Amino acid sequence: MIELRENEFRNIIDILRQPDGIHNVFVYSVIDGKQQGKIFVNNRNMPTAGIVLNKGGCYYVFGDASDNAFNNDLVEFLSNPLNHANFFDLYLSSDEWLTLLKHELEGNVVQLNRSHYMLEEDISIKFREIQIPKEYQLSPIDENLFNKYRDQIDNSYSHLWGSSDSYLKNAFGFCLLRDDDFVSVCNTFYIGGKYIAPDIITLNEYRNRGLAKVVCAHFLKKSIELGLTPYWDCDAGNDASNRLAQTLGFRHVSNLPILWWHEDKVVIKNYLKRHHYE
Known part of the structure; x- marks a missing residue:
């Protein structure tokens, strides 16, 4: 090669x-x-x-x-x-x-x-309907929050973006905080070709409260303002992610296979069970 x-x-x-x-x-x-x-x-x-x-x-x-x-x-x-x-x-x-x-x-x-999902629906009305619960604070991802997210939530962001400078130059995100701790986060996973792919996580104890919808709505709104087309890609067996995409107005494009390797066989086994492959 x-x-x-x-x-x-x-x-x-x-x-x-x-x-x-x-x-x-x-x-x-x-x-x-x-x-x-x-x-x-x-x-x-x-x-x-x-x-x-x-x-x-x-x-x-x-x-x-x-x-x-x-x-x-x-x-x-x-x-x-x-x-x-x-x-x-x-x-x-x-x-x-x-x-x-x-x-x-x-x-x-x-x-x-x-x-695979593409955002094609006019979602301006959906944005107006989404309120921030009063016990949480919405914040854009800045340098400190990026580093905190990388260190506490997902260390793969050190590979994905390299540094907070690179992230802030090329990407953006929003989070809900409670007492300065992350509750729900929507980050830029990938961006290019006038498309943007979000990465969403809600801490276990705060799930099923509609909080991911709040941070995603603000992320999608800014994406559209910047002339970017939001694109959603998740495991077909990830019920929560698929439901959220549809709730936010994404249109299902297709299901496609990929090949996955992971060095930890236990991780593979647990993933296959959690996403209905077994």
């Missing part, structure tokens, strides 16, 4: 075809230089196949699956845990890639299904 230089990333645009209506926003985030990542192809000057690697752990294989030399290198790369953090989500541009890589990586990956 040949690693492209950053100034060559846009060379793949012509062959970077995604299924109809699907926008894997993390791919655009790498190409646009919003987030760190790498791109490998089979030919520097005239690529016909490749893989986009977002440092946050999302990968996308695209192009023609007939180059056996590239395919062998790709399988070798994906099979080596040293090339990854503790997991990867492997998105694929075609059924041909799915069949090939599922076979070659058998025993190392499991197949999951992802639900």
Whole structure:
């Protein structure tokens, strides 16, 4: 595989075809230089196949699956845990890639299904209806809150954004606080190609109170004001996330398979059970 230089990333645009209506926003985030990542192809000057690697752990294989030399290198790369953090989500541009890589990586990956949603509804009325409960404080994510979120809630944000400076330059988010502690948070997961993908979490003791809807509404409102199209991607078995997307006015586009690897087999087992694969 040949690693492209950053100034060559846009060379793949012509062959970077995604299924109809699907926008894997993390791919655009790498190409646009919003987030760190790498791109490998089979030919520097005239690529016909490749893989986009977002440092946050999302990968996308695209192009023609007939180059056996590239395919062998790709399988070798994906099979080596040293090339990854503790997991990867492997998105694929075609059924041909799915069949090939599922076979070659058998025993190392499991197949999951992802639900894709696009925000197309006029949601201005929904925004006006959403009130902030008086016991909570709504706050935009600033440097201190980003660092606190990364350190206390999700340390993968150190890979995803690298630093608070990078986050604040390229992204935004909102949170509900109670006594200066996080209650519910909606962050920018990926951004690029005029799309934005939210990342939502509500602390266990505050769930089922409609709080995620509050932070998401403010996130979506700002996204639209900035000319960005919100795009939602979650596990098809994540009932809460799918319900929230529909409540907020997202239209279901499709369900598509991905291949998932995680270094911890217990994590895999628990995930499959929680999201109705077992």
